[in-house]
Amino acid sequence: xxxxxxxxxxxxxxxxxxxxxxxxxxxxxxxxxxxxxxxxxxxxxxxxxxxxxxxxxxxxxxxxxxxxxxxxxxxxxxxxxxxxxxxxxxxxxxxxxxxxxxxxxxxxxxxxxxxxxxxxxxxxxxxxxxxxxxxxxxxxxxxxxxxxxxxxxxxxxxxxxxxxxxxxxxxxxxxxxxxxxxxxxxxxxxxxxxxxxxxxxxxxxxxxxxxxxxxxxxxxxxxxxxxxxxxxxxxxxxxxxxxxxxxxxxxxxxxxxxxxxx
Amino acid sequence: xxxxxxxxxxxxxxxxxxxxxxxxxxxxxxxxxxxxxxxxxxxxxxxxxxxxxxxxxxxxxxxxxxxxxxxxxxxxxxxxxxxxxxxxxxxxxxxxxxxxxxxxxxxxxxxxxxxxxxxxxxxxxxxxxxxxxxxxxxxxxxxxxxxxxxxxxxxxxxxxxxxxxxxxxxxxxxxxxxxxxxxxxxxxxxxxxxxxxxxxxxxxxxxxxxxxxxxxxxxxxxxxxxxxxxxxxxxxxxxxxxxxxxxxxxxxxxxxxxxxxx
Numbered sequence: 001x002x003x004x005x006x007x008x009x010x011x012x013x014x015x016x017x018x019x020x021x022x023x024x025x026x027x028x029x030x031x032x033x034x035x036x037x038x039x040x041x042x043x044x045x046x047x048x049x050x051x052x053x054x055x056x057x058x059x060x061x062x063x064x065x066x067x068x069x070x071x072x073x074x075x076x077x078x079x080x081x082x083x084x085x086x087x088x089x090x091x092x093x094x095x096x097x098x099x100x101x102x103x104x105x106x107x108x109x110x111x112x113x114x115x116x117x118x119x120x121x122x123x124x125x126x127x128x129x130x131x132x133x134x135x136x137x138x139x140x141x142x143x144x145x146x147x148x149x150x151x152x153x154x155x156x157x158x159x160x161x162x163x164x165x166x167x168x169x170x171x172x173x174x175x176x177x178x179x180x181x182x183x184x185x186x187x188x189x190x191x192x193x194x195x196x197x198x199x200x201x202x203x204x205x206x207x208x209x210x211x212x213x214x215x216x217x218x219x220x221x222x223x224x225x226x227x228x229x230x231x232x233x234x235x236x237x238x239x240x241x242x243x244x245x246x247x248x249x250x251x252x253x254x255x256x257x258x259x260x261x262x
Numbered sequence: 263x264x265x266x267x268x269x270x271x272x273x274x275x276x277x278x279x280x281x282x283x284x285x286x287x288x289x290x291x292x293x294x295x296x297x298x299x300x301x302x303x304x305x306x307x308x309x310x311x312x313x314x315x316x317x318x319x320x321x322x323x324x325x326x327x328x329x330x331x332x333x334x335x336x337x338x339x340x341x342x343x344x345x346x347x348x349x350x351x352x353x354x355x356x357x358x359x360x361x362x363x364x365x366x367x368x369x370x371x372x373x374x375x376x377x378x379x380x381x382x383x384x385x386x387x388x389x390x391x392x393x394x395x396x397x398x399x400x401x402x403x404x405x406x407x408x409x410x411x412x413x414x415x416x417x418x419x420x421x422x423x424x425x426x427x428x429x430x431x432x433x434x435x436x437x438x439x440x441x442x443x444x445x446x447x448x449x450x451x452x453x454x455x456x457x458x459x460x461x462x463x464x465x466x467x468x469x470x471x472x473x474x475x476x477x478x479x480x481x482x483x484x485x486x487x488x489x490x491x492x493x494x495x496x497x498x499x500x501x502x503x504x505x506x507x508x509x510x511x512x513x514x515x516x517x518x519x520x521x522x523x524x
């Protein structure tokens with residue numbers, strides 16, 4: 001599993017404050033702590049408080065690059081913010097995200113190619129959030145087709161089925177999980193799959209339990225990557241054990257520690 | 263999920279002692295505690311210590327029936343022990359278990375019909391344990407065909423894919439999980455599926471974590487019933503949350519408590 005740490009996001013109070021004050025210490029602390037906890041990459045999101053996201057994302061990228069050369073996931077719905085971040089990135093980049101809308105694909109796929117970046121494709125469009133598995137698959141196919149036509153390999157594409165909160169869209173959970181499996185057979189080579197996990201428990205009480213249960217199921221359906229809080233130890237235990245059961249990591253009595261030392 | 267409590271088994275020291283001394287109190291205590299913790303039925307197994315399993319199972323059944331009218335799962339590899347238990351049962355019975363061998367099916371399917379009992383069918387035969395998904399499916403089809411020919415409905419059949427320990431058969435775990443899904447489409451109406459969960463962590467260190475991770479995945483693949491320790495609270499939390507995610511129980515903030523009160 002490719003683990004993307006979610007904590008560097010301006011919507012969190014201390015990160016928002018740090019961005020405002022251009023205080024590097026909290027940003028670098030969160031970067032290093034997430035990597036230590038098992039993150040393979042770090043999501044970077046200025047959040048809603050940022051009034052100059054185009055410059056703030058550059059500051060964030062440069063601040064994080066001072067302490068790690070791990071991949072950075074540039075997270076914004078605004079293509080100009082993504083492009084600004086790409087201009088200063090030295091680490092491997094992943095763009096988070098395009099939708100299935102042609103106007104977005106027209107900008108972001110060429111950018112991903114130009115910067116040799118990965119690209120997260122949300123199965124959503126200007127028409128709204130998909131309501132079932134077929135709609136998800138149709139949007140996924142739109143993104144994969146566009147990428148193929150532009151010579152952007154599906155192996156660098158991460159399709160996101162759009163995880164909805166279980167307390168408002170309970171009837172869609174099975175479709176979301178099964179979409180992960182179906183996305184994998186859209187093309188050869190397969191696209192990758194990703195979820196923004198924490199949305200599943202948005203507004204719920206037992207967030208960590210719901211998160212890790214959903215993630216375990218998603219792993220069973222073939223999930224490749226997840227944007228999560230790697231500092232949630234029980235979530236990481238569940239994830240490591242899921243990979244153990246699916247034979248992606250060799251069993252030993254201390255397999256949790258063995259994974260974490262990797 | 264149809265939860266079968268596994269704790270009344272002579273292999274556990276206090277149960278073994280109670281069977282030997284014909285001491286009803288510990289048996290009835292375990293029966294009531296498992297039901298309180300969420301069991302829908304109770305497995306009843308004399309265990310390896312019993313020298314007179316044919317009479318011991320009758321004593322166990324009668325002892326448990328004094329305190330509950332919930333279904334009892336008569337657990338023995340010896341058909342004569344099963345038949346003996348059936349002779350005194352008043353509660354709903356489930357036979358645990360037949361294999362795919364004709365000699366066993368010849369005895370146990372007619373017994374299940376005669377006593378209107380459910381029947382657990384292990385996808386195993388005298389040739390040994392299946393080594394992959396195809397072998398499991400073949401054995402499952404043998405059992406389903408036999409039952410159909412005898413007029414025993416697949417709805418009363420619980421197919422068990424044979425859960426192996428992750429520390430010795432890691433490469434088979436995915437096949438076991440996928441078998442659960444495939445068993446469901448063998449016939450119309452579908453047979454039910456069941457696992458003896460605790461075997462997955464036999465000999466491992468982090469038994470509860472491995473158990474609940476595997477169970478969560480099995481639920482995602484459509485599992486109907488599980489023989490488990492219902493007093494493992496974290497296991498039950500994971501199970502309830504799995505069912506929540508798959509929309510088998512309506513969300514409310516206190517869904518764990520709501521389920522337990524049911």
